[in-house]
Structure formats: C-alpha cells, structure tokens
Amino acid sequence: MTRHHSSTSFALSRRQLLAGIGAGSFALAVGTGGRLALAQELADKAADAASLFEPNAFIRIDTDGQVTVVSSYLEMGQGTFTGLATLAADELDADPAQVRVEAAPADASRYTNPFLASIGFAVQGTGGSSAMAGAWNQMRQAAAGARAMLLSAAARDWDVDAAELSVEAGRIRHAASGREDGFGAFVATATTLTVPRQVTVKDPSEFRLIGGHFPRVDVPAKVNGSAIYTQDIKLDNMLVAVIAHPPRLWSTVRSVDAAAALEIPGVQYVVEVPAGAAYQGGVAVLARNTWVAAQGRDALDIDWDESLGLTTSTAQIFERYRALAEQPGNVSVEKGTILDKVPEGGHVIEATFEQPFLAHAAMEPMNCVVHIREDGVEVWNGEQWHTADQGAIAAAMGIEPGQVTINQLYAGGSFGRRANPFSDYVLEALAIARAAREQGHTGPVKMVWLREDDTQALQYRPATVHKVRLVLRSDGEIGSLQWRAVGQSFFPVPEGGTDALLVEGASDFAYRTGALLVDQHLANDQRLPVQWMRSVGHTHTNVVGETIIDEAARLVGRDAYEYRYDLLSDHPRQQATLKLAADKAGWGTPLAPGADGDRRARGIAVRESFGTVVAQVAELTLHADGSYTVDRVVCAVDCGYAINPDIVKAQMEGGIGFGLSFLRQEITLEDGQIQQSNFHDYPVLRMNAMPVTEVHIVPSGEAPTGVGEPGVPPIGPAVLNALAALIGSYARTLPLGDSVSLT
C-alpha cells in the first residue's frame, strides 16, 4: 500500500519553489552559489520598484549590488547562462560573484531570438547555436547602458563629473576625492534617470572577463543536487501523470479498462487523452507519486483500435528512399555543367549513404508541468522554444498568449528535442491536464515520460539516403559533384519545393568543385514526424561530404589533409582551423604503435556550421577482431571571439562524445512500432569509450558564433576516414557498430 508520508517531506524544493508560485510568475534564478534564488525574494524586490534598477529587459541591479542577468535562452548544458553573465559582468565591470542569472519568462515583445527571427522563426527560443551570437551585441549594450546610468547616478550623488569615475569589480570610484561605493548605493538614483539612447561597448582590448575564465554560474548547484529541473518540480496539489502511448504508432483507444489501475493505492485519475496533430495521446494515469502512476499505467487494460495505426517499417522507408534516390529530385543548387563522362586519367566516386533515425535521448526524459487555472495557464518546463509553446498553448485553450505563463527551468539536456516546432510534448501535457481538470482535478499536472516513452514518442533525427557522384579530373580537381538527398523535412514543404536543412553541408559544399548539382526528394510523412537534432542537417551530410572528399584524396594520391586544405582555398577560416587541428595532432607523423595485432591510423574532417568552423583529427586503433577504439581526438575551433574559452572546450568535448554515439545508434520501426526503448537497445557513448580530447581555439577578433552544435559534425567522418585508412574502404551505412568486418 502506498500512503503519502508527509513527515519525511524535507521539502527543500518545495520551500524554495512554492513560495513564489502564488505571487505570480516564478523564476529560476541562479546566484553566486548557483542555487535557486528564493522566488519570493525576487517577487518582493520586484514589488518595490525603487529598490530595483531595471534599465532594460536583460539587466536588473538591486540595492545590495546584486546584478541579475535575464536569460531569454534555455540553459540545457551549453553554458549560455554563464556566457550571458560574462558579457554583462565584463561590460558592467562587475565582480563575477555579484552576478546571477535568471531565466526570462516567455515574452515575444522582449525576448525574441534575433538569430532565429532572421531565419524566419520569430520566436523566443534557443537553437541554432545562436545565443552568444545574438547576445554579443544585445547583452553588452544592455550592460553598457546600465553601467552608464550607474555612473551618471554616482556623478549626481557625489556631484562630480562622470568622466572622472572608474569602475572595477562592481565598485565605482572617484579617484580625486577617494570616494568609492558599490553599485547598490546608486540604484535609487539610477532608477530616476532615463535610459541612454546610445551606448558604447568596450573594445575587446578592454575585456577583463570575456575571453578569460569565468566560472559557470550553474555548476555549484549541479554538483550538490540542488539544481532544479522540470522533473524536480513539486507543487501543492500537483499530480504526476504517466501516459500509455499506443504501441503501434497513432493507434487510438477503443476502450480502456482502468479498474485494476484505480485499485492501486495512490492512483487518483485515469484519463483518456485523444491524439493531437503532434502527439500520440493515449491513456494517462495520475497519482501523487511517479512510480505509482507508472504502476497504474502498466495496470491499464487498453483495447487499441489499430485501424489508424502506422504499419510502416524502417526497411520499407529505406527501400522507398533508395528508389527515390535514383530519380532526379527538386534542385537546391545548380552551378556549372555536370560531367557525365569521367575525364581521361580521372576518377569517379559513386556512392549511396544510408543513415538511420536517431533519438535525442537527453538525460532528462521529456516532461512538463501544466497548471490550468481560471485565468490562464502556467507551465514549468525546460523551455527551449518559449513563445512558440506559449502560442500553441494559447491557441489550444482559446486564450491570449499573455495568459500563458512559462517558467523556464534547467533542462537535463535537450539536443534540440525541447524545441519541438509543434510543441508536441507540451501540448500532450496540456491535454492531460485538461482531461484531468474535466474529472475534477484543479491542481497542476506534471507529465513524466519514462525513458521508454521518451525513446518511442517520435520526433527523430530524420533517416536519410544520400546518393553522390563525384567526378575527379586527372589533375585531382573535382570536376563535378552531384548530390541527391532523400529524407524528411521538419516542416511541410510545398510540392516541388526544397528543404534547405536537409542539404545544409551539401548545398554549401565548401571544397572547390567545378560543377555542383544538389537536388532532393522530400518523403515527408506527417505520421512519422522528425525533428532537428544537435547540428541538424550536418549530422548526416557531413558523413557524406567528408568521407567522399577523403576518398577523393586517396584516389588522386594526395594526403587527406593537404588535399582538403588546397580545395578550401575559398574558405581561409576553414583552412586555418584545419591546419591548427592537423598541426596539433601531429598529422603526418607516425603514430605510436598499438599492442600486438592492433593497427592505428588518423582520420581528419572539418565542417563549418552555425558560423563556427570545427576541424577534428581522430586517432583510432583497429583491433585484430575488427573492433575499434577512438583513442584521441584533436579538435580545433574557430568560433570568433571565444567569450568563455573553457565552455567552448566543453562544448567541443561534448559534441565529440555526442557524435561518436551515432556510430552505434539507430531507431527502427517494425510494423508501426518503434523497436528501441531504453539505453540497452539505444546505446550511448560511455566513459570507457570516450577518447582523450584536446581542444584548440583559433584566436579571433570576430564576433562570436555558437559552439553548442558545431562540435558534432566532424567526428563521425573523422573516425570513418581513420578506419578507411586501415581497411581501404569507406563505410556508407550507419550505424557501423563497434566493429568492422576484416574479411
């Protein structure tokens, strides 16, 4: 029997979280200790306007001198909170210890992502490795404005000329008079000033924190268990919902016998959840305890009507893709004349690549807390796509977006999954909460997908077939490249149209080519929706591009690095990054021999994505039994000005680990059912397979570009190229597994 034991409720989370709930919007904030700030404290301060200096939507300073940086971006591990804090602190000349970061509410009027808007998604969201690129000017200007106002306030309070003031580590000084005070002392005056129209930001030569070591603001809370994720939210009168999705995708509930589930002590409601356009629905069980809800879910006896169920298998999908790959498609890029004949002394590479569906498999399975109230909806979520989700909820409820409050929490990874363009899991949580409300539950609902649900609930990195024909002239130049991609797009594309993301990396193939023809087939299947994953199209196109270029080098008898370098003549940044990686890896020098029977080789690959260039050299050992290990990866990155070099390195390390997992992963479908469920059948890289990594940053004065994604694309092909150096042939189909056939 399960009874809910209240005397053991240590309520660390509750005490800290609940306080602010009634007071309106709740905010996640990390302060100097990285812990959550008391929401009540924030609310109190907000209520007392005079004690809070808030010159813009991104910076707040209180009378204690505490600087709060408001992040419109999700912190999902990529270090954005710290990046923003670094920009603000440097521009303010604040002490890092006085800066904390708070997650912004969803608010399209203030927080639309400038980068996403520029590519057509006018949302407040995190994606495209765009946060630092977007914040570089925005946040520095915001901070510079705040600094200027504080200085004006100090000048007024002390009756001195602002030009005589200096700021260091959060303290304003007047050298002549020897006066000195912290920011907090000037807040009252600053709030009376008007925000300057024009501000000047620092010249990089003046940076004190940017480009140096600024400790991550979220780390302290992430080493002692106090960081709060959606999974950790517990609110008054909240129920946890675990849902039974149809085993055969898109089947519907004919009937459900919930008697056994309702007999489980603690199970409170069983609700039917009709499918939405982007989510499966099914039957949800609600209880106070996640495990009890899961027990209830497993006890349901559901009669599924499979007449609408999917019956596809991955084998059929690939068969169809392969057939499409033989037909001319819609043209993405066409320049020059494709060589039909192989020139004398030349070569041709004709190859078809197949890559599977992949699941994001973030460490924290998808979840979302929804509270439907009389006056609106409040959501707690590791929110990556704020205003899109806000709008979707508002539309579903028939209310105004402003009536939807979204509280952004840390996300335990996402890799793009939490930015679903159709708000799939968020709307499913809403649907459950609505159904529960109809049955009389007025409190919040936390929808929890267990790992199996997360793995099987669609929205995969699309499977692709790429067919290429690369013709080499006798002088080694690429005469022409034909590249046909078959896959799905994330959004519907009109008949005859093309999807740029399916062929990114192909349509902008960086190597010098005589002629280039990139065309594509979109085999869109709305019933098997797909979603971007960390580094998006590059996850699959770079496997193609970087292995064929490697093969080309081999065919024309050139060194894989030198050949690339030569053909990248139009892309000096890529050349420089490639060179740095090759130099640091000792490209061209012999590798230390392996153990008996082992053979070793290096492989190299490069890719510019999201404005950042990454080159990697993988050192690989092939064992006598055909298994291989990636021992070391040397990575060079040009991401413009590196705001937080250590975070850049961390993201490269993480990208390498993420990309290496692709070598063993696939999601397959059989007769409409997803075959994988958890980490035993969807393996991810583990510590003992993690290579030694070495990251080198190309010094740059350019505006920063993102680093969350670009570490991923090169690693797969770098490994495949190293393998090819040993076995003489290039893998065309992933997953490869952890061994190759040596016979």
Added chain:
Amino acid sequence: MKLLRLVAVLAVLCVIAAGGLLAWGWLAPTGPEPEPPFAGLPADMPAGMSRGEYLAKAADCVACHTAKGGEPYAGGLPFHLPFGTIYATNLTPDDETGIGALSADDFVRAVREGVGSQGHLYPAMPYTSYAKLSRDDVLVIRDFLMTLTPVHAVTPKSDLDFPFDQRWGMAFWNAAFFREERFRPDPGASQQVNRGEYLATALGHCGECHTPRNIGFAMQSRDYLAGTEVEGWKAYNTTSDTTYGVGGWTDAQLKGYLWRGHAPGRSSAAGPMAEVVEYSLQNLSESDIDALVAYMRKVEPATGEDNVAVNIDPAAVAASTPLRSGGDNPAYLRGERLFQGDCAGCHQYNGVGRQTDFAALSGSRAVNDPSGTALVQVLLNGTEITVQGRHQFMPGFARSYSNADVAAVANYVLSHFGDTEGKVDAGQVETARSGQAALR
C-alpha cells in the same frame, strides 16, 4: 514451451514401421491410482488458493496454456517446430473452444493418455509425465479449471507438414516410448522423498526438460535429470552429482532456487526456468519444496553428455572489489569494455551483484558453462521473473550488440566469473538469435 525437437518423430515413424511393439504398449499394466500423502495436497496448503489451483500450479499448466499477452489458460501459445507449428489448447470452460463440454473421463484421458477430442496429442503436452498422476488429482485440477471464466478462444489449427499432421501417427510413437504407468512410491524411501518424487515427476514434470532425449524424442532414462538443451537454453544437470549436478548445493541453496528463483552463492533461475519458478514453484507450500529438495538429494548422480563444473571461487572475482576488476586479461578487453558500461552497474566485478540478489554471478552455472549457451540467451533476450510480487529483470541486448559483441561479453564473463575459457563465437550467437526469432 518445451520439447521442440519433435523432428525426431520422423525417425520414430521409421522405427514404428519396422517394429512390433504395439501390442506390448497397449497391454502393459498402469498400476494402482496413487494416493495421499504422496499424491494430493500438502498439509500446509498455502491460504488463498483452491486445491485445484494448487495442483494446477504444481503441474505448471498455465505456462504452456497461455499465449503471450493472452488470457491465462486460454491457450494459443504456439510451439514452433521444425516441421510446423502446434498450439496449446484452451483450458477455460468454454463449451465450444475450451474444456466446457469435455467429460471428466475425457479430461482425464487427455491429461494422462494424451488422447484429446481430435485424437492423439503431440508429446509437447507432457502426458508422458502426467500419466503418473492420480485420477483424483487430475479431477481436482479439472474442478479448478471449470471455475475459470470461460474464454472463447479458438485454438489455432496446427500447421504441420505431412506426415506429422497425421495425429494417428502418435499412436505409434506412444507405443514405442510411452508407458501409461501411475506413480509408484518407493517403499524404501521416506514419505517426504516420495512426495517429492511425485511432485517432481508426475506434477512438475521436471524430467521433460532436464533429461536428455533419445533419437525418438523420448526421455533417456539412464540420464534422468542429467541436463540438456531446451529452446536454446540449458536445462542443467539436476542430479545429485557433486561435480556436475546439484549435489554440492546446500539444502538452503536448493530451496532458495526452487522456491524463490535464487540460490545464494549459486545460480539464479533465468529464461524458461524463471517461468517455472514464477508460475509454478513459488506457489508451492514449504513442505512441498522441502520434499522436492529431499527427493533431489536422492536422484542418482549422472554425468550426462555435456556438463558444467562450477568454480565457486574464481581468481579474478576474488581479486576484485565491487567497482574494480581484479582480472585484466587483454584477450577479453572488448567484452570487458561492454561489461563495464552495460553490466557492471548491477553485476559488479566481485560476483556479488547489487540492487538485487539476482545480479550475483558468482557460482552461477551460466557463467561457468564454456559453451555459453544460456549466457548468450540472457545477453540477447534478457530474462525476467516475478517472485513474491517483486519483478526482477535484465534487459536483452540483441538490438544494440552485434554477434561479435555478444560473444565478446560472454567470453569475458566466462573468464572473469567462471575462470573458464569461453567458446562462444559470433556464429553461435547468430544461431541463437535466429533460433529465438523462429520461436517467436
């Protein structure tokens, strides 16, 4: 669930064609009806169970007569044989599709003689063992089955190639290999041992899996319980042989294994045996389990053909701690790497296991059997058991491991936990993989 090597029946038919055994088979005496205390119910019948349910559990009817995900006892479980498929029948009292219309005599005849309404049963139904049952016990089981909610479930028609589709052919097989003989207590043995034997032979039909079969698919009496391969798994030697059987196990270990699926310091039940414990043995009364243990002590030691000596104190395990591996044989690096990531969290390196007793590997036969037969099955398909309301499971790795991966982990595990050189190769794993696929 059992007895998949019916292919040998073909050979039998040849034997029959030449043989003149028919008359002997038909004329042999069956012996008197067995009686309590060795037949019937134990004195310490567990509460909450009817007499018939108890015996039905002891006879493990449900394991075979329930389709995957189907209603209990409603039949439909397919038995995929090399020459076709047969299905377990519906034992619920549905008039049309179940046993509702079957008279008591017909029921008894089906159970003990293997003759059903459509003629001879195939010996996938262990009537060869059930023949030993008392008529009373069979009827008590029938009483219980008649209380079940009738389920209308047509048993799918068996789909066998000629000549196996000829049920009458089984008459010949029966003549050759089946003697309808009731259980006869051994007057020289204790009542407890006799009860144990009745449980093990007539009801539990242990021998059906654990005894090697002859060319005609009949149990080889001289190797009784000496162990053999079943459904790609190993039914181990359960004779009292101290090296190869369970002679070296303590009573507590035997009892733990039979009753709760885990013998501390020895094996845990997995695969088909886990089902036996889950559906059948865990429901038996303590005195019956003790009786089984007492009987097993008396089973003649036999070496059998393919046996496994267990090293309960392998060097690598002794040198290990829960988190650090004491053995480092470079030959097993690949397997060790996979084990570190996917297995060590539960199994650990010192053989003790964590989270559940079932994760303990030391002393387990599966990790001492150089053929790796059961190990490969567990690695591919996982295993699960629910004992006393607690669900224990290990996931299968068939989808994420290549054949070479499975072989590598198996050989590492055999080396580390069994101190034995594993002989598992990718080909064997492939065979096991496709064998299980065929079973599905």
Added chain:
Amino acid sequence: MIDLTINGRAVQFDGDPEMPLLWFLRDEAGMTGTKFGCGIAMCGACTVQVDGEPVRSCQTPVGSVTGQDITTIEAAEQDRIGAALQAAWVENQVPQCGYCQSGQIMQAMALLAETIEPTDADIDAAMSGNICRCATYSRIRAAIHRAAETLRA
C-alpha cells in the same frame, strides 16, 4: 512501517515496500538531487550509496534497505570524499546540463572509498555504468584524479 536512515536521519515510510528507493526519495521525501534517467539500472543517474556501496536506486525497493545507511547527493558535502569530489567538480567545471552529475559523484565517492589512487582503468571500470549524455567524461576523469590527489595530500 519501513524504517530508513537517510543521510543520518531516521525516516519512516508507511507505504509499498516495493516502491523503488528513487521514487521514495524524490516524490515522498522531497529529495530531488537523485535523478531519474532510465529506470532500469542502465544509466546511473539515480545512484545513491547504501552502506557505502553505490546502488541504483531505481532498482532498489525501498523495503530492501531498511536498517541500512542511505547516503544521497544532498549529504555528499558532509563526507570527506564527497566534499573533495564536489570541489574537484567545480574546479574542473565538469557539469554541462548537470542532470547526470549527482549520480556520477555518488559513484565516484564509492570508487575513492575503495581506492585512493585510481588508475584510468579503475575509473573506466567504476564509472562506465554512469551515462553522461553531454559527454563530460574527460572532465569527470580529471576531477576524480584531482579529488584523489587532494585526499592523499
């Protein structure tokens, strides 16, 4: 009534003894530092210590640990090794999303309790059951070595 000792405090639970310790900690005791990642002992996010041994709490029935000492991430800093690891984690800036890190630290605590000078091979053996989807593995390795160093000093 189930009697438990969690981080040195006596705690009682009057409920289903089959409930995994993980869900007791998170949903009943309000201690959310221990994370849910897979529920099948394949990821290590839920690792706690029971009598000093690392245990996957998602597969540990709460009724099976009565009378044993349960330590969770919330009390790691009170442990000499735990505190050293946390400091090393900060020094090496290990966490990214952070979701796996409670489990990583609890597992590493057990490793350092066994050996104060782990080799890389020891770290692989002990830590590979803990998944970090952000792949912070190199830093975890470095931080374990660093903590071991400070503990030996």
